[in-house]
Amino acid sequence: MSTPSSEIINRDGLKKVKKGAWSHEEDQMLISYVTRYGIWNWTQMPRFAGLSRSGKSCRLRWMNYLKPNVKKGSFSKEEEEIIIHSHSVLGNRWSEIASKLPGRTDNSIKNHWHVHLKKRTTDHHNNLSTPNTIEQDDDDIDDVEMIQQPANHINENADDFSFLSSSLTPLEDQEIVDFRDDYYYDMGSPGTVDELQCFWQQLCYENLDHGNSHMNMF
DNA sequence: AAAGCTTTCAACCGCGTGGGT
DNA sequence: AACCCACGCGGTTGAAAGCTT
8 A cells, every 4th residue: 555656857857756656666676686785875775776766765665565574464462462562661662662573663563553552552541540331342352362372473484585586586596695684784885887787687687588678777 | 336434554754863074 | 063964763644445335
């Protein structure tokens, strides 16, 4: 779910940064570039990667969606319990709360809080302040159930990088990039124009097989 | 079937911070 | 000390999906 893509053209007819939803092709370009060269400078990187996006947008897309260990899908009871407890201690420090939930991003936690958990905690608080209330909604029942669930799956996807090999065929025979921790920072810039051109030619070669002729930018 | 309403969440924006010069 | 730049954070927005009437 996202806003539609829009390319902004300024008065001189020059292309400026694109906004809105990311296309599959843009995702592939970003993944491929980061896999090959690592993250060296978000501001400069879109230009080298052939993306008409701001560095900020690229960083957000990578951190919240494309990064290999980003956990998608619904939150478990244990995760919700951790969020609720952490929020009661830390407040709206979403990044700090996210650090307690491997694979979850601050953005997704923030969204989940506002959509699901905020109401639950205020309801709970209201029930406490009105002790004669007998009603117990589904969410309260969930709160009881969550304590009984095992917590062994919270980190289940932390080491799952399998999608990289399936989506990045041009690079599958090259060195395996370790995305854990901050390894991929400080890998250096792409270096020469020849090196960069070679990189994109590899990508184009592979993508032509899948009809992605837009990749042919050289 | 379709119109209107609600929910969800990806993405944007503005601001604060830290490092470099 | 002052400025610049890159990055990260938290609040907010808005389109799409889902639901209700």
